[in-house]
Amino acid sequence: MNPLDAHDIVTTLGTIGVLAALFIETGLLVGLLLPGDSLLFIAGLAASGTAREIFGDQLSYTQLMIWAPIAATAGSQIGHWLGAKYGRPIFDRPDSRFFNQERVQQTQRWLMKYGLGKALILSHFIPFVRTLLNPLCGIIGIPAKKFFFWNVIGSYIWTVGIISAGYLLGEKLKGSVDKYLLPIIALIIVVSLLPILFEIIREKKRK
Numbered sequence: 001m002n003p004l005d006a007h008d009i010v011t012t013l014g015t016i017g018v019l020a021a022l023f024i025e026t027g028l029l030v031g032l033l034l035p036g037d038s039l040l041f042i043a044g045l046a047a048s049g050t051a052r053e054i055f056g057d058q059l060s061y062t063q064l065m066i067w068a069p070i071a072a073t074a075g076s077q078i079g080h081w082l083g084a085k086y087g088r089p090i091f092d093r094p095d096s097r098f099f100n101q102e103r104v105q106q107t108q109r110w111l112m113k114y115g116l117g118k119a120l121i122l123s124h125f126i127p128f129v130r131t132l133l134n135p136l137c138g139i140i141g142i143p144a145k146k147f148f149f150w151n152v153i154g155s156y157i158w159t160v161g162i163i164s165a166g167y168l169l170g171e172k173l174k175g176s177v178d179k180y181l182l183p184i185i186a187l188i189i190v191v192s193l194l195p196i197l198f199e200i201i202r203e204k205k206r207k
Contacts, residue, residue, distance in 0.1 A: 006039040006185070010046050011055050015063055018043045019071040022159070025131055026124075027075030027082075032131050037192045038185045040068070040159055044166020051170065064163050072124070072155035073148075076134045080147050083138025107132040116142060120150040124158035126195050 002008045009017040021039055025031035045051065047061035107129050111119045116137070123133045137147050169184070 023075035027078035040162035041166040048170025068159035079134030083135025087139035
């Protein structure tokens with residue numbers, strides 16, 4: 001199984017794989033490259049009426065609606081706790097293949113630009129940012145209860161929204177969704193990366 005391939009995760013590990021990936025991506029730095037948005041969308045497809053023709057099995061839409069927000073919330077809280085307890089040594093270390101200071105700086109600008117509530121909600125839809133923002137909030141001393149309030153809202157909107165989009169599309173395009181699957185996933189990835197691209201362009205202009 002390729003852990004960076006959303007289709008593989010859903011096909012091989014099912015609901016448990018989806019929940020584990022959500023927890024790791026939102027809570028641990030090693031989850032920076034996990035396919036959060038496309039994974040949620042494919043999980044929604046796998047819970048729809050077209051699931052068996054694409055995945056060979058069908059996930060429970062109800063279970064996804066209950067447990068996906070919880071997994072994302074729990075992961076984000078772990079990220080906040082790790083940042084508060086161990087964050088400074090981790091974030092002061094040199095750049096590596098999966099971690100670099102530029103991503104940290106982009107995330108800090110994101111928090112300063114939007115404020116805590118809006119930043120936490122929007123960050124769930126942005127790769128890298130949804131992983132890095134949680135420990136950063138712990139590092140700068142944002143109270144866990146205040147972080148938890150906005151984290152719950154953001155996690156719920158993100159997971160339920162994208163899973164439901166995949167589910168509804170699967171129900172609507174029964175028998176033909178497989179033709180559109182790859183283009184839709186590519187579109188999701190491009191759209192999710194656009195804010196990061198715009199931020200990089202703005203930063204280059206400022207420099």
